[in-house]
Amino acid sequence: MKEILEELRISSREAISQADGIDALEALRVRYLGKKGELTAILKQMGRLSAEERPIIGQLANQIRAELEAELDARRDQLREQALEAKLQEETLDVTMPGAPVMLGRRHPLSRTLDEIKEIFIGMGFSIVEGPEIELSSYNFDKLNTQEGHPARDRQDTFYFNDDDTLLLRTQTSPVQIHTMETTPLPIRVISPGRVYRKDEVDATHSPMFHQVEGLVVDRGITMGDLKGTLNTVLRQLYGPGTVTRFRPHHFPFTEPSCEVDIQCFECGGKGCRVCKGEGWIEVLGAGMVHPRVLEGCGIDTQVYSGFAFGMGLERLAMRRFGISDLRLVFENDVRFLEQF
Ligand code: PHE
Numbered sequence: 001m002k003e004i005l006e007e008l009r010i011s012s013r014e015a016i017s018q019a020d021g022i023d024a025l026e027a028l029r030v031r032y033l034g035k036k037g038e039l040t041a042i043l044k045q046m047g048r049l050s051a052e053e054r055p056i057i058g059q060l061a062n063q064i065r066a067e068l069e070a071e072l073d074a075r076r077d078q079l080r081e082q083a084l085e086a087k088l089q090e091e092t093l094d095v096t097m098p099g100a101p102v103m104l105g106r107r108h109p110l111s112r113t114l115d116e117i118k119e120i121f122i123g124m125g126f127s128i129v130e131g132p133e134i135e136l137s138s139y140n141f142d143k144l145n146t147q148e149g150h151p152a153r154d155r156q157d158t159f160y161f162n163d164d165d166t167l168l169l170r171t172q173t174s175p176v177q178i179h180t181m182e183t184t185p186l187p188i189r190v191i192s193p194g195r196v197y198r199k200d201e202v203d204a205t206h207s208p209m210f211h212q213v214e215g216l217v218v219d220r221g222i223t224m225g226d227l228k229g230t231l232n233t234v235l236r237q238l239y240g241p242g243t244v245t246r247f248r249p250h251h252f253p254f255t256e257p258s259c260e261v262d263i264q265c266f267e268c269g270g271k272g273c274r275v276c277k278g279e280g281w282i283e284v285l286g287a288g289m290v291h292p293r294v295l296e297g298c299g300i301d302t303q304v305y306s307g308f309a310f311g312m313g314l315e316r317l318a319m320r321r322f323g324i325s326d327l328r329l330v331f332e333n334d335v336r337f338l339e340q341f
Contacts, residue, residue: 001042001049001057008038009064016071022079029072039065109341110211110330113318114193117213120237121191124230126215129190131176133197137166139175144254145293152253159197159208169197173214174254177290177309180216181298186305187219193314204326211314218290218300218307224257227287227308231261235284238317239263244270246281255288255309282320285312 012032019025032039043061046054118128141153152171161167176192192214200206217226228247236243244264252258262283265276272278287310292302315330322341324330329337
């Protein structure tokens with residue numbers, strides 16, 4: 001039995017030293033030391049030995065067990081170290097290699113223009129508010145004094161969601177005036193930028209979706225003078241301190257009196273050129289004193305309060321600012337175009 005044990009000692013040592021992975025090593029542990037392992041099998045036969053032999057063989061067997069365990073542990077540590085070494089080798093990082101270029105985006109010309117507008121109005125004490133793009137007809141039209149039968153409500157021009165024309169994509173940001181007056185305590189001084197929708201064919205100057213910036217001021221004693229002063233200040237910040245403005249009478253259902261505001265052409269100084277299409281003037285926004293019917297519809301006492309409102313198109317302003325000649329470029333989001341700004 002002693003010889004068998006000695007043989008096992010040698011063959012197992014050999015096997016352990018050649019194990020090439022943690023799994024193989026574990027299999028060897030089971031093979032020699034497991035419940036049905038080789039060493040265990042030998043120990044089971046100890047009963048057959050004489051009383052003198054038993055303690056000697058028992059001692060030897062225990063010694064071999066201890067050796068085997070130590071060798072298995074040592075080999076396992078060695079294999080782990082080798083694996084780590086190989087992994088480190090494989091993952092070596094050459095910090096002197098040039099990095100992969102990171103493509104950084106930039107603000108869209110529309111966002112840049114809007115940020116500038118917000119800055120100006122915040123500086124004048126206005127707050128920014130937003131309203132829903134899916135709107136009730138009553139907010140987009142009725143409460144803005146635009147009754148049934150008004151041409152602006154035509155199905156040809158407006159995206160309706162249902163047959164009774166009560167739900168639509170807002171055609172203007174003016175419904176936010178109503179939401180604001182219905183929910184905000186007076187006085188009110190807000191601008192509201194956002195998307196608006198009209199059934200227009202896409203071309204160089206039209207898009208079924210574009211952006212407006214609405215403005216609304218309601219307080220005691222607000223006059224047309226406040227409207228002119230405010231808009232002149234804003235337009236001079238947007239187009240430069242020397243900007244000449246012109247307030248032309250116009251009509252909007254929800255303001256009375258109403259006006260359109262032009263700036264003298266910054267390109268030709270009013271002589272007439274390609275930019276102003278020979279007019280000398282460029283229309284920049286619509287405005288007016290909020291119609292008393294609109295104020296009253298929102299529960300505002302027109303004996304005490306009055307207000308003015310205005311609306312401007314964001315795209316046209318951005319296109320002028322960045323010299324963009326075709327509206328489609330603004331929405332196509334071609335990076336080759338956007339990278340220029
Ligand atoms: N909502 C108007 C439009 O879309 C613009 C406007 C806003 C006019 C506020 C007057 C007052 O044309």
